[in-house]
Amino acid sequence: MAALFVLVSSVIALVVAVTPLAGVAQMGGSGAALPPCHFQLGFATLQALIPAAVGDCLDDEAYSANGDSLQHTSNGLLVWRKSDNFTAFTDGYYTWVNGPTGLQVRLNNTRFVWEANPAGLPVVASGITGIEGLVTLGPTTPVCRVGVPCSRPISAPIAITDAAGRAIITVISGADGHFRMDLPPGVYTLTPLPLQSGSVYPHPVPTTAAVTAGVYTSVAVTYDTGLR
Numbered sequence: 001m002a003a004l005f006v007l008v009s010s011v012i013a014l015v016v017a018v019t020p021l022a023g024v025a026q027m028g029g030s031g032a033a034l035p036p037c038h039f040q041l042g043f044a045t046l047q048a049l050i051p052a053a054v055g056d057c058l059d060d061e062a063y064s065a066n067g068d069s070l071q072h073t074s075n076g077l078l079v080w081r082k083s084d085n086f087t088a089f090t091d092g093y094y095t096w097v098n099g100p101t102g103l104q105v106r107l108n109n110t111r112f113v114w115e116a117n118p119a120g121l122p123v124v125a126s127g128i129t130g131i132e133g134l135v136t137l138g139p140t141t142p143v144c145r146v147g148v149p150c151s152r153p154i155s156a157p158i159a160i161t162d163a164a165g166r167a168i169i170t171v172i173s174g175a176d177g178h179f180r181m182d183l184p185p186g187v188y189t190l191t192p193l194p195l196q197s198g199s200v201y202p203h204p205v206p207t208t209a210a211v212t213a214g215v216y217t218s219v220a221v222t223y224d225t226g227l228r
Contacts, residue, residue, distance in 0.1 A: 042087040042098070043071055043078045049103050050096055052159075052167035054078065054089050083116040094168070094184070101126065105168060107184045130182040131160070131209055133219035135173040135192065137202055139227050151222070153177025157193040158221055162186055173221075185213045192221055201226040 037057040039047045047054045055074035063069050067082035076091035088097045096105045100114055110124045111117040135158065138151025155175050160168045163186060170193070173179040188211060192204035202223035209219045 037071075039071070039078075042080055043069075046078065046087050046089055046096070046098055046103075047073075049098070050089065050167070050169055053091065053094075053096065053169070081116065083118075084114075086115065091166070094166070096169070103169070104182050105184065110184075124184070126182060128214050128216075129185065129211060130180065130216050131188065131190070131211060131219055132180040132216045133158075133173075133178070133190070133209075133221055135177045135179065135221045135223070137223045137225060139225060142227050154195075154223070156195060156221075156223065159191045159193055161189050161191070163188070180216070183211050185211050187211075190219060190221055192223055195223065 037060045038044075039057055040061065043061055047057075053075060055076070058072040058074060061069050061071040061078075069080040069082075071078040073089075076089060078087070078089050080087050086097055086099055088095055090096075090108055093108055094105055095108050096103060097112065097115065099112060104112065104126060106112060106124055110122045113123050113125055117123065135154055135156050136151040137154045140150055140152055144150035153173075153176050155173050155177070157170050157172050158179065159170045160181065160183070162168055168183070168188065169181065171179045171181050187208065189206055189208050191206040194204060195202055202225050205222045205224055207219055207221055209217045211217050
């Protein structure tokens, strides 16, 4: 009888050991917890455009009573609006909208002229306020001469953050070095991202720009080659 009790106890212990407990996340083959949620379709597109702003998903996309689709993230809320068929993300202060001319950002208490606006919020026009600039790499020679170009334009990713350090967007300059981005009025820091991982040079040089309503602020963004 004692032997039977030992055998039954061993079987119970084995079953408990291999059966996941309710409420405990199951683990993948690498030992990491399986992802509880994911981005898809328009939300995946928007998250790929502004990953630092959106953050990680907290749940899966779901429809609300008014027909809008919502998904909570670690930094805010993704929304597909049935009223105008646009996908947006808000962190409570800014709203990024993937609209008719691509991704644009505005303050949360305003609307673009092409957005549905049932609450009658202040409307901001596109294409009149923001930052435009030129990204260059230099010096290109140890000794710069008068009348001879000592830098050259390049295509490079530029991370834009606001005065509070919030990630706004990363823009990529064209082959001619130029870029342009609509932004709400405010003070922004433009940080060139490293061109080569782990390399000291070219050294990105951050710059600050103040944006006022109705004006595109011109900025010069540089990478220092270290040639002297």
